[in-house]
Amino acid sequence: MPAQVTERQYQGQVHEQSRQLMSAWMDELGRAEAEGVATGALMISGNCVELLRACHVLPMFPEVTALQNAIRKKSLPLILKAEQAGYSSDNCAYVKADIGLFLEGGMGPGKPIPYPTITVCNYVGCNVYVKWFEHLADITGSKLFMLDVPFARTAEPTEQDIRYVTAQLQELIALCESVSGKKFDIDYLREILAHAARAEAGYARTKELCKRHPAPFDAYFDAINMMGPINVLRGTREAADFFDVAVKEFEGLVAQGLGPLSEERFRTVVEGPPPYPFYKSFRNLFAKWGAVGVASTYSTVGGIWEFGFRHDPRRPLESIAEQMLRENLTNRSIVARYAQIKRYVQEWSADALVIHSIKSCRLFSAGQGDMREYFTRDLGVPTLMVESDLEDPRYYAEAQIKNRIDAFFESLEHKKLVAAAH
Numbered sequence: 505m506p507a508q509v510t511e512r513q514y515q516g517q518v519h520e521q522s523r524q525l526m527s528a529w530m531d532e533l534g535r536a537e538a539e540g541v542a543t544g545a546l547m548i549s550g551n552c553v554e555l556l557r558a559c560h561v562l563p564m565f566p567e568v569t570a571l572q573n574a575i576r577k578k579s580l581p582l583i584l585k586a587e588q589a590g591y592s593s594d595n596c597a598y599v600k601a602d603i604g605l606f607l608e609g610g611m612g613p614g615k616p617i618p619y620p621t622i623t624v625c626n627y628v629g630c631n632v633y634v635k636w637f638e639h640l641a642d643i644t645g646s647k648l649f650m651l652d653v654p655f656a657r658t659a660e661p662t663e664q665d666i667r668y669v670t671a672q673l674q675e676l677i678a679l680c681e682s683v684s685g686k687k688f689d690i691d692y693l694r695e696i697l698a699h700a701a702r703a704e705a706g707y708a709r710t711k712e713l714c715k716r717h718p719a720p721f722d723a724y725f726d727a728i729n730m731m732g733p734i735n736v737l738r739g740t741r742e743a744a745d746f747f748d749v750a751v752k753e754f755e756g757l758v759a760q761g762l763g764p765l766s767e768e769r770f771r772t773v774v775e776g777p778p779p780y781p782f783y784k785s786f787r788n789l790f791a792k793w794g795a796v797g798v799a800s801t802y803s804t805v806g807g808i809w810e811f812g813f814r815h816d817p818r819r820p821l822e823s824i825a826e827q828m829l830r831e832n833l834t835n836r837s838i839v840a841r842y843a844q845i846k847r848y849v850q851e852w853s854a855d856a857l858v859i860h861s862i863k864s865c866r867l868f869s870a871g872q873g874d875m876r877e878y879f880t881r882d883l884g885v886p887t888l889m890v891e892s893d894l895e896d897p898r899y900y901a902e903a904q905i906k907n908r909i910d911a912f913f914e915s916l917e918h919k920k921l922v923a924a925a926h
């Protein structure tokens with residue numbers, strides 16, 4: 505009987521600094537209305553947060569509000585409120601939790617989460633975004649800006665695609681100037697993009713370190729500590745400095761041969777967002793088997809940095825457009841996602857693929873049945889698929905999920921023992 509795997513009780517600088525940075529941003533949002541600072545709601549995926557920052561518009565992210573409420577186990581009453589107002593049970597639960605928050609009066613004038621001054625729908629890949637942000641603008645009375653980003657159809661974005669997006673970015677600059685009352689300065693944007701590129705390089709380096717055995721952190725569950733700084737705070741000096749700290753901390757763990765668990769028995773690649781209302785319980789189901797996520801697609805939802813793309817201060821608007829068009833998970837086809845996962849499995853030496861399918865998110869879950877077939881049958885990668893939701897706790901059936909996870913790792917363990925005996 506192998507020794508029991510335990511979690512290292514480790515809350516390092518990465519966890520603490522990420523918490524502090526995100527709290528400071530939330531505090532800033534809470535003060536925005538009183539201080540007369542313009543705010544802009546944005547989507548996480550392929551966002552142009554640097555541009556808003558350069559225009560002195562404080563970014564806010566409804567997805568982050570929704571997931572924070574889910575982690576705090578506050579999402580269900582909000583979802584129910586939205587369903588009472590007519591949202592269907594199979595709508596994206598992020599949307600319902602967010603709309604429910606408005607209807608409950610948890611957002612608005614004088615609240616820690618203010619109404620946005622402008623609502624920027626950076627539509628990348630998921631068509632739910634369009635309706636969500638239309639509703640958001642309607643409820644809050646904020647100005648709606650639809651930023652249409654064509655779906656990636658070619659390996660690299662075409663010149664026409666880049667021109668089409670940069671022309672819209674120019675229009676967005678004009679709108680931001682009108683609400684912030686401040687003139688746009690391209691050199692300030694270049695400065696912000698240099699900070700962004702430094703953060704991107706740092707995040708990529710932390711992921712690179714997960715190629716080591718053991719991986720110094722769980723690239724699915726612990727990546728959440730880095731997703732705030734990279735997606736929300738990208739473009740700030742603080743976020744860039746944060747990644748310097750993260751790299752140093754993880755390099756230190758690599759040097760000591762330490763990972764997040766007492767033993768790394770299985771290396772997994774994880775596809776799909778986590779079940780935020782049951783984050784820790786879900787994590788525990790893998791931890792007890794010594795399974796560590798060494799790479800994940802969800803951590804690239806806002807941007808894919810580990811394969812080399814960086815914002816370029818010499819081509820400010822063009823590189824923002826390129827990132828929105830191509831360098832994020834949601835604006836790509838599922839076949840491109842196959843290629844991304846395949847690389848992870850091979851280059852990060854993974855034993856298995858875990859697919860967490862999200863009941864209310866079609867963007868992620870459509871096609872995952874075929875994905876499982878492809879990895880299992882065509883590539884011979886053991887693949888586990890479990891289903892729940894990223895926001896709605898009603899879809900998390902722990903006993904069922906646990907049974908599937910246990911059966912999967914039991915079989916992987918058996919295969920390992922058989923292979924070792926030959």
Ligand code: SF4
Pocket residue numbers: 596597598599630631632633834864865866867868
């Ligand atoms: S359907 Fe999925 S990708 Fe689209 S907004 Fe909802 S959670 Fe995000």
